[in-house]
Amino acid sequence: MPVKIGIIGGSGLDDPDILENRKEEFVETAFGKPSDALIHGTIQGIDCILLARHGRKHNISPTNVNYRANIWALKEAGCTHIIVSTASGSLQEEVKPGDLVFVDTFIDRTNKREQTFYDGKTPGCPKGVLHIPMHEPYSKGLREVLIETAKDLNIPFHSSGTVVVIEGPRFSSRAESNMYRSFGASLVNMTNVPEVVLAKEAGILYAAVAMATDYDCWRDTGEKVSVENVLQTFRENANKVTKLFLAAVPKIAKLEWADEIDELKSMVASAVM
Ligand code: ADE
Numbered sequence: 001m002p003v004k005i006g007i008i009g010g011s012g013l014d015d016p017d018i019l020e021n022r023k024e025e026f027v028e029t030a031f032g033k034p035s036d037a038l039i040h041g042t043i044q045g046i047d048c049i050l051l052a053r054h055g056r057k058h059n060i061s062p063t064n065v066n067y068r069a070n071i072w073a074l075k076e077a078g079c080t081h082i083i084v085s086t087a088s089g090s091l092q093e094e095v096k097p098g099d100l101v102f103v104d105t106f107i108d109r110t111n112k113r114e115q116t117f118y119d120g121k122t123p124g125c126p127k128g129v130l131h132i133p134m135h136e137p138y139s140k141g142l143r144e145v146l147i148e149t150a151k152d153l154n155i156p157f158h159s160s161g162t163v164v165v166i167e168g169p170r171f172s173s174r175a176e177s178n179m180y181r182s183f184g185a186s187l188v189n190m191t192n193v194p195e196v197v198l199a200k201e202a203g204i205l206y207a208a209v210a211m212a213t214d215y216d217c218w219r220d221t222g223e224k225v226s227v228e229n230v231l232q233t234f235r236e237n238a239n240k241v242t243k244l245f246l247a248a249v250p251k252i253a254k255l256e257w258a259d260e261i262d263e264l265k266s267m268v269a270s271a272v273m
Helices: 067-076 140-152 174-182 192-201 227-254 258-270
Strands: 005-009 020-025 038-043 046-052 081-090 105-109 162-166 187-189 205-214
Touching: 005 227, 038 227, 046 067, 046 227, 067 192, 081 140, 081 192, 081 227, 105 192, 140 205, 140 227, 162 192, 187 205, 192 205, 192 258, 205 227, 205 258
Parallel strands: 005 046, 005 081, 081 205, 105 162, 162 187
Antiparallel strands: 020 038, 038 046, 081 187
């Protein structure tokens, strides 16, 4: 089964140079316009599509990202897999700024976002009401490929973690940060929900590489999160994510995904009322 891999780049990782044979396409979906052009291209001959989550000018806030249009556009373009990067605050001492975390679950604290394609009102939306199970939001198989790739490349990583997704755009108060720590979470960010949920609804295998860029604001000592330290850590470590994606794509293409994709699609079909 041929794969096509969507790559959603977060703040600091939407460098189109990772793709060869690039071609830009502006599309409109039933759910509106994606954040920016779809950049079609290849990595070692494998079809990929790059999309800048916040737009290439970084002018779309986490709340205003049209997550539905982004995922629907990648689905309509034929993506079987989506891998994403996301800058995140660390909630645990051992998750150091610059570390990568292959998150395996989330806690949703967003409150202003459309979380389903099955909304019963958008012309062209799929029919019915979808109650999608979320016990395993991220694709296990795809996460495993990313973990193996990080091992091969000697990139420091954490193989699992819970991410708390906040509405933003403000950062958390110290009380909130401590509450998220008490949840047992590893990271906090502003974008993984509803992206992961919508990818699942769309029947696309999805995995996220979260980069810890700061220690949020729960620690007694040290710097508190700021735009400056998020961007600086991301700039200094973005090459890890780029290398990881460049090496993971050919590995993904070598594997057989038909069973996992069929299982996901039949799970979605059986969850529609
Ligand atoms: N993205 C990067 N650092 C963050 C933090 N501390 N909180 C929320 N989103 C973030």
